[in-house]
Amino acid sequence: MTAPSPAQSAPERIVLEGRFVRLEPLEPRHAKGLLAVSSLPGGPERYRWLFSQAPTSLAETEERIAAQNEGPDRYVAIIDQRDGSLVGQQAWMRIFPEHASIEIGGVYWGLPMARTPLATEALFLFARHAFDDLGYRRFEWKCNNRNEPSKSAAKRFGFQYEGLFRQDRITKGESRDTAWFSMIDSEWPALRAEYQRWLSPDNFDADGQQKSRLTTR
Known part of the structure; x- marks a missing residue:
């Protein structure tokens, strides 16, 4: 058996281009867009399961971005290719090139991404870069076990449930049990x-509605 190999490196601060979204390294210039999408009606509620609350001012958003960029995680802004607006953010977390393991986390997919291909492509661009470009063996997804939409999304995207870390965190004054999911390199092809079939223009009608569902199982 061939010995496992480390990944090439941690993800660099580069742009990842898709048909629906563009992923850009998160910078202070994105603060206005992030605040705007977080402030839409229903937007703050989408922070329910994140470690942070929705930002409430431009200065707070800029400070948050600066703090995130000083830490070990690598955040990206999700840009809608149709009009250049910022619609969300996500991050590379638990980056272990030596073990070829990495996580997508810090996910805030704003309301403009709901029930659209944007979220699926944002996830796909991360997975493709991790596996195909950088040589990672393991791609993780974690969430609060009470976050049923997140668990459903993980399964839809093809992540396999691995188990529950009980009383893993105290988040916003509440005990959090963390559900772990992953996909690995042997599953990726x-x-x-x-993903490529589902994201193809042929799979969407003139109104942008999918003709068939993503089938990862």
């Missing part, structure tokens, strides 16, 4: 093909 089939998942990649299904």
Whole structure:
């Protein structure tokens, strides 16, 4: 058996281009857009399961971005290719090139991404870069076990449930049990093909509605 290899490196601060979204390294210039999408009606509620609350001012948003960029995680802004607006953010977390393991986390997919291909492509661009460009073996997804939409999304995207870390965190004054999911490199070729099929222009009608569902199982 061939010995496992480390990944090439941690993800660099580069732009990842898709048909629906563009992922850019999160910078202070994105603060206005992040505040705007977080402040839409219903937007703050989407922070319910994150470690932070929704930002309430431009200065707070700029400070948060600066603090995030000083830490070990690497955040990106999610840009809608149609009009250049910022619609969310996500991050590379638990970055272990030596073990070829990495996580997508810090996910805030704003309301403009709901029930659109944007979220699926944002996830796909991370997975493809991790597996195909950088040589990672393991791609993780974690969430509060009470966050049923997140667990459903993980399964839809092709992550496999691995187990529950009980009383893993205290978040916003509440005990958090953390559900762990992953996909690994041996699973990726089939998942990649299904993502590419689903994201193809042929799979969407003139109104932008999917003709068939993403099938990862």
